[in-house]
Amino acid sequence: MDLLSQLRGQIADFSAFLHREGFVDDQFTQLQKLRDESSPGFVVEVVSLFFEDCEKLVNNMAKALEQQIVDFKQVDSHVHQLKGSSSSIGAARIHNVCIAFKTCCEDQNRDGCVRCLQQVNHECIQLKNNLQTLFKLEQQIIAAGGSIPAMQ
């Protein structure tokens, strides 16, 4: 089997894994379909923006939850934003944690919020690593003379 076929097989398996384990959903596939010759780096750019904003939101939420009197409305508005952007890039697991997080905010449950925040952090790190692996594989395919296949 030549290198290109090997890489294609690897990326197909890895993409299937990401979807199966719920790291990404169909919205991520839709995002990949928006990529074209005029913007080959589109997915990488959008994902980078997402993780930058995610980090800011997580830091803001952590600060808010450390306060003597927690402003749950503020925490909720950060969660709301993260919920929106995670769903638009197809970051399914992060999105799901945000749903639970919102409930904790509504219940003014500080411990619940802290737990959710830890989960968000964990899922962000996992997704970042997984997507870096995916992007590396894509780069290897391009370097081997292939083009990035459309994801199923």
Added chain:
Amino acid sequence: MATSNGSSTGTKITALVVDDDRVINAIHCKRLNKLGIENHVAANGKEAVDLHCSGKKFDLILMDRDMPIMNGIEATRELRAMGVRSIIVGVSTRSIKQEIQEFMDSGLDDYQEKPLTSSKVISILHKINCNEFLD
């Protein structure tokens, strides 16, 4: 496939994407771009209103609901009060009927739940095309 990029009339459809989330702005702009639409971005309702005050006009406005400084409901009311007749589509993650109705009542032509997909955008564009023919 029906094309709606206005090439037959010689004018491009213009759109204003209003959202405080730059990830969503990037994605929505790309979607619209691929359909041949010229895009502008505003980070909140006030920026959207200011653009119109400076004389800018758009065929389509995609309005997020929750934004700092001026939210989508206030901005839509203000734009309608200014006489803006563009198609304004509310885009939000809110799914409670009451909240959607409140947003619609501010003057929206349509409401779509995030995330926007290409088929949702195409159905919005058909609305614009119909309006163009009626005018």
